[in-house]
Amino acid sequence: MDLLPFAAEHATTVAGWPASPREVAMWCGRHEFPLPARVVADWQQGEDVRSHMLFAQGDPLGYGELWVDTEEGEIELARIIVAPGARCRGVGRELVRGLAALARDAGYANVFMRVHPDNDRALRCYRGAGFLPVDAHLAAEWNVSQPVDYVWLRHIGSGEPDHPSQAG
Template sequence: MELLPAGPGHPAVVAGWPASAAEVALWCGRDEFPVSARTVAAWQQEDGVRAFVLVEGERTVAYGELWLDDEEDEAELARLVVAPEARGRGVGRALVRALLAGAVDAGFDDVFLRVRPENAPALRCYHAAGFRPVAPGLAREWNAAQPVDHVWLRAGE
């Protein structure tokens, strides 16, 4: 598998992966279902966002973003999703590790991600990739600004 920058054809592919409104909420926290290719493409234009796809042969099997914050000197892995037919094969873990390596290569030692507490498959994936919960007080502080509570994880904790 190879991590590549997302290209112009990827938003339409990625937008088609979630099968329900509940899956969209777990993936990206949106009420929109289905998520439009235009929405995914717009995310990629946001300041500090670098979008990537994981490819296996000719197939795109996963998507994720690095949110790079030079001011805070930290990075966040975000909007991670695996193609339905590729789930359960370690693709998510490979995506997380590749994005983490990209963040470290870009000079960020502090790398976080957030996940909804009910997303058990994602939590297992992130733990297997070496992410651990942040201190409870820090999680409460960060959740105060969120519309829903998340489990906040840090690489290498």
């Protein structure tokens, strides 16, 4: 599998992967269904966002972002999604491991994720990719300004967290 920088021509494909309004909300916090491709395309405009696609034999299988916070010296993995036909086959785990490796290779020791608390499948995937929950007090502090009480995860081997990126 190849993890490559996102190309705009894949916005429609990625926007079409969520199968329900609930899935859109848990993936990216939006309430539009189907999600317009322009939303995915617009995410690429953030100067702190580095988007990637996972491909197998030229077929797009997954999408994810690195939200870079140079001031805090950390990266947050975000908006992870796998194509419907590729789910439950380890693709998400491969995508997340690849994104975490990109973060480490870029010199970031602190690598985080936030996950909707009802997204059990994603939580299992991310734990299998080397992420563990942060301290409950820290998660509560980080959730103060969030729309839901996310489950905050830190990549195993990451340095001690100071503050999560609020990018995006």
